[in-house]
Amino acid sequence: MPKIDVYNVEGTKVGDLKLNDEIFGIEPNEDVVHEAIVNFLANQRQGTQSTKTRAEVRGGGIKPWKQKGTGRARQGSIRAPQWIKGGIALGPKPRSYKYTLNKKVKRLALKSVLSSKVLENELIVIDEFKMSEIKTKNMIKVLSNLKIDSKVLVVIPENDINVQKSIKNIPGAKVCLVSTINVYDILKYTKLVITKQAVEKIEEVYA
Numbered sequence: 001m002p003k004i005d006v007y008n009v010e011g012t013k014v015g016d017l018k019l020n021d022e023i024f025g026i027e028p029n030e031d032v033v034h035e036a037i038v039n040f041l042a043n044q045r046q047g048t049q050s051t052k053t054r055a056e057v058r059g060g061g062i063k064p065w066k067q068k069g070t071g072r073a074r075q076g077s078i079r080a081p082q083w084i085k086g087g088i089a090l091g092p093k094p095r096s097y098k099y100t101l102n103k104k105v106k107r108l109a110l111k112s113v114l115s116s117k118v119l120e121n122e123l124i125v126i127d128e129f130k131m132s133e134i135k136t137k138n139m140i141k142v143l144s145n146l147k148i149d150s151k152v153l154v155v156i157p158e159n160d161i162n163v164q165k166s167i168k169n170i171p172g173a174k175v176c177l178v179s180t181i182n183v184y185d186i187l188k189y190t191k192l193v194i195t196k197q198a199v200e201k202i203e204e205v206y207a
Contacts, residue, residue: 002118006125006196011145014127017196019118020203028112028119035101036109036183042097051091054079060086106183107206113186114202124193129154131162139166143173146193153189155181157197178202 002025006015019025054060060079067074081089117123124146131138143152151172156163158177167175176185178198186192194202 004118004123004125006127007146008127009129009142009145011147017125017199019199020207023111023203023206024114024118024123026111026115028116029108030112032105032109033112033183033187035105037187039099039101040182040184042099045097047095047097049092050094051088053089053091054081054087057085057087109183110181110186111206113183114192117186117192122191124148124191125196125199126193127196129156129163129193129195130160131166134162134165136166136169139163139170139173143170148191148193150190151188152191152193153185155192155194155198157195157201 002019002021003016004019005013006017008014054077057079060077060083064075064078065072077083079086081087114123126146129142131142152174154163154167154173154175155178156175164175167173172189174185174189178194178201181202
């Protein structure tokens with residue numbers, strides 16, 4: 001069972017925490033993680049792209065020349081796909097790109113990225129993440145105390161306006177609730193800062 005240090009917002013070690021092997025100590029499965037990332041990105045697509053077919057473009061209601069006797073190829077409309085300003089053949093139409101992954105695959109992917117953060121020493125656990133006021137300067141100081149100089153994802157157990165708004169204007173930093181964490185965000189940000197209570201919630205759900 002992996003053990004990790006627990007810090008406070010001043011960057012001082014205040015204890016340690018034993019992490020659940022089933023979540024933070026497995027062998028990361030890269031194939032499953034890739035599946036989860038592709039699924040996440042596909043589900044973000046709006047699918048609003050659209051092209052007009054020959055039935056939808058304006059004009060072309062009359063046959064441009066008679067069928068026979070001109071020596072030219074037969075044509076039925078100047079809005080056929082081969083004409084300039086003609087319709088698009090087999091072009092994209094609005095559609096949904098969403099699809100679902102097997103529940104076990106999604107759980108394994110999340111466990112894999114959490115375990116990889118532990119293996120790469122990029123997981124930082126703090127006892128609690130509280131701020132008395134909304135102030136970006138104070139949040140920057142907290143991240144500095146934790147010796148974070150790269151992109152960071154902060155995971156908190158529940159809504160906290162002071163924390164959420166204080167981190168909002170810091171480039172390369174994001175805060176999310178433990179109930180909304182996903183594989184894409186964990187991989188996108190180098191460091192993962194998570195509260196002790198959030199760790200307990202993850203272990204309660206995924207163990």
